[in-house]
Every structure is written in structure tokens, then in C-alpha cells.
Amino acid sequence: MRELKRILHVEDVPSIQxxxxxxxxxxxxFEVLSCPSGQAALEQVEAFAPQLILLDVMLPQMDGVELLRQLAERIDLSDVPVVFLTGNLQFEEHDELSRLGMHAVLHKPFDPLQLAARLRTIWEERHHAV
Known part of the structure; x- marks a missing residue:
């Protein structure tokens, strides 16, 4: 199993970023590419080639749901776990997001001291299941 190294993080709140x-x-x-918007993430995702994507739902101009749809059109998400880090995810969106490639949801507020370990666990679970 490959080691998780590169994470694309999409978050518009500077302090959380x-x-x-x-x-x-x-x-x-980890090597982290932080993007303040969905558009910035779309512009850089292919060159960065993330192994995991961590994104917020509430983003300016394009929410996390739409961003996930557009990411799925640009890169193969079958091998790139997508994790939402959010305080706001409607349950009715969950099924569609799972179909698009969402692997897990972590809720805000989160424990920064545990975040890396949580993402490693998600990575390992995803790659042992494949």
C-alpha cells in the first residue's frame, strides 16, 4: 500500500486553513496544497495530483458538492478518497456525495492534534478495501 503524502485542502476561512x-x-x-475556493482547487488539482482531498461544503461561488462534481470530471476519484471537513452537511446530500466519491465526513470543530491520524486511518481503510 502506498503511503499517504499529498493532500489537497479546500477551505475559505483563513484561520481554519x-x-x-x-x-x-x-x-x-504531509505535503498540503491549500486552496481558498473551488475554482482555485480545479485550476491546481491535476498538477498537484493529490492522494486525498479534504474539503469544506460551504465555499464561495461554488459549494463543496459542486466542486466534488467538477473534480470527478477532471480526475479519477476512484483512488483518491474525498473527505468533507464541515459543520454543515445535509443528510439528503450524503448519498449523492458518496456516489461521486466522498469517502468520509469529519465534523467541525475538529481536533487538530488528531486530524492527521484520522486521515491516515481513512486512507488505510480505503486502500485495504480496494
Whole structure:
């Protein structure tokens, strides 16, 4: 099984973006590309080639649901777990998001000290199931 190294993080709130980046880079040892919008993520996703995508639902101009739809058109999400980190996910969206490639939902507020370990667990579960 490959080791998880590259995470694309999409979050528009600067303070959450900084906390998440520190948690993943400094504590987790990951390479993180932080994008403040869905459009920025779409522009950079192919060049960055993330192994896991961590994204918020509430984003400016394009919400996380639409971003997931558009990401699925650009890259193969069958091998890239998508994890929503959000305080707002409607249950009726869950089935559609799972079909599009969502693997898990982590809720805000989250424990920055546990975030890297949680994502590693999701990665390992995803790759042992394949």
C-alpha cells in the first residue's frame, strides 16, 4: 500500500486553513496544497495530483458538492478518497456525495492534534478495501 503524502485542502476561512495546514504539515508530515475556493482547487488539482482531498461544503461561488462534481470530471476519484471537513452537511446530500466519491465526513470543530491520524486511518481503510 502506498503511503499517504499529498493532500489537497479546500477551505475559505483563513484561520481554519492555517490550523489545518499546520496540523497536516507539521504534525502529520504531509505535503498540503491549500486552496481558498473551488475554482482555485480545479485550476491546481491535476498538477498537484493529490492522494486525498479534504474539503469544506460551504465555499464561495461554488459549494463543496459542486466542486466534488467538477473534480470527478477532471480526475479519477476512484483512488483518491474525498473527505468533507464541515459543520454543515445535509443528510439528503450524503448519498449523492458518496456516489461521486466522498469517502468520509469529519465534523467541525475538529481536533487538530488528531486530524492527521484520522486521515491516515481513512486512507488505510480505503486502500485495504480496494
Amino acid at each position: 492555517v490550523i489545518t495546514r499546520i496540523a497536516l504539515e507539521k504534525l502529520g508530515g
